[in-house]
Amino acid sequence: MAPAVSAAFLSSLVEAVEALTIVLSVATVRGWRPAGLGALAGLATLALIVLVLGPLLDRVPLHALQLVIGVLLLLFGMRWLRKAILRAAGVIPLHDEALAFATGTAALREQAHHGTRLDWLAGLAAYKAMLLEGLEVVFVVIAVGAGRGLLVPASIGALAACALVAAVGFAVHRPLARVPENTLKFTVGVMLSAFGVFWTGEGLGVPWLGEDLAILGFAALFLIVAVAAVRLVRSPAVQAIS
Amino acid sequence: MKTLINIFRELAGLFIDDGLLALAISVVVVFAALVAAIAPAVPIAAGSVLLVGCLGVLFSNVIRAGKR
Numbered sequence: 001m002a003p004a005v006s007a008a009f010l011s012s013l014v015e016a017v018e019a020l021t022i023v024l025s026v027a028t029v030r031g032w033r034p035a036g037l038g039a040l041a042g043l044a045t046l047a048l049i050v051l052v053l054g055p056l057l058d059r060v061p062l063h064a065l066q067l068v069i070g071v072l073l074l075l076f077g078m079r080w081l082r083k084a085i086l087r088a089a090g091v092i093p094l095h096d097e098a099l100a101f102a103t104g105t106a107a108l109r110e111q112a113h114h115g116t117r118l119d120w121l122a123g124l125a126a127y128k129a130m131l132l133e134g135l136e137v138v139f140v141v142i143a144v145g146a147g148r149g150l151l152v153p154a155s156i157g158a159l160a161a162c163a164l165v166a167a168v169g170f171a172v173h174r175p176l177a178r179v180p181e182n183t184l185k186f187t188v189g190v191m192l193s194a195f196g197v198f199w200t201g202e203g204l205g206v207p208w209l210g211e212d213l214a215i216l217g218f219a220a221l222f223l224i225v226a227v228a229a230v231r232l233v234r235s236p237a238v239q240a241i242s
Numbered sequence: 243m244k245t246l247i248n249i250f251r252e253l254a255g256l257f258i259d260d261g262l263l264a265l266a267i268s269v270v271v272v273f274a275a276l277v278a279a280i281a282p283a284v285p286i287a288a289g290s291v292l293l294v295g296c297l298g299v300l301f302s303n304v305i306r307a308g309k310r
Contacts, residue, residue: 074267078300079259085304132252193300197293200271204278206289218293225297233308 003215004144005157007191011140012161014184015133018100020169022129025104030122038123042130050138057146065146067203070196073143076136077192084186085226089233095181137162144195190226194218263303270295 019039027035057065086092108122137158145154198215201208208214258264270292278288 071267071271074271074296075258075264078263078267078296082260082263082300082304082307086307089304089308091308128248128252135253193296197296200274201289201292204275204285204288204292205282206278206285206292208289209286221293221297222300225301229301229304229308233304 003191003195003219004150005153007144007157007188007195008137008141008154009157009161010184011188011192012137012158013165014181014188015136016162016165017169017181019129019133020165021101022104023126024169025101025108026122026126029105029108030119034119034123035126038126038128039130041123042127042134045127045131046134046138049135057142063203063205065203066199069143069146070198070200070203072139073192073196073199075196076139076143077189077194077196079189080185081189081193081222081226084182084189085229085233087182088186088230091233140192143192143199186226190219190222193222260303260307263299266299266303267296270299 023035023039026038060068083092087094104125108125141151141154141158145151194215197218198208198212210217273295274288274292277291278285281287
């Protein structure tokens with residue numbers, strides 16, 4: 001249960017920080033009304049999606065569900081891990097919440113000079129941020145929790161992360177730039193990729209040695225490969241080739 | 243409509259960032275499924291293909307991106 005809850009908590013932490021940055025940008029430029037309404041509308045849409053699609057999960061055959069979720073987890077987790085490796089190696093810049101906040105507010109102020117529908121646009125930005133980042137959270141919760149009866153613990157982990165970020169963010173009224181986002185993405189990328197291999201294998205009928213414990217072994221292997229890749233990409237030999 | 247298309251694009255972007263990585267993962271999964279179908283008596287073979295394939299795809303993709 002612990003890997004599922006930690007994966008849901010850590011990935012939700014990252015997504016919640018990103019959503020908070022955009023909602024704070026909107027609130028800073030246009031006030032809390034459009035930011036709050038947009039964010040609430042995003043949450044309502046998310047709740048609707050979960051209520052409509054949630055019960056359908058029980059109707060999907062287990063192996064098919066495991067295979068589909070496993071493949072999506074591989075695509076999602078390895079995408080995160082690849083980006084985290086390249087950021088750790090210095091190939092692409094680190095994600096900077098303070099910069100994202102500055103860019104977001106600047107874009108909203110720029111729009112203010114060109115039109116009068118700013119409240120609507122600002123609310124839409126908050127709505128989109130909440131919906132898209134929230135969908136990632138919902139996906140991770142379903143992916144790590146479905147098929148093993150861990151939906152409730154995984155949801156609690158995700159909700160705890162969102163509540164934590166919301167509480168800290170609204171208390172400091174600033175984007176949470178000190179969260180070690182790349183380290184979190186690295187960790188979550190490793191965990192989600194390991195879950196992805198496990199579920200895809202289960203969907204294909206592979207009886208993994210050690211059953212659920214195999215996930216920890218896969219995570220260790222992904223971690224070793226990721227750390228080796230960071231060191232190799234950072235090394236002068238590779239830089240000389242490029 | 244434009245907003246919906248943008249949201250759909252961003253949704254697809256959740257899973258596909260680097261097209262080659264997504265394609266390579268899909269190839270590994272299809273290959274593992276073929277091995278599972280061809281050799282049902284040795285299901286661990288499909289698991290090995292899946293695990294080693296994913297690790298290999300990640301490593302080679304990152305090294306290639308680092309050289310670019």
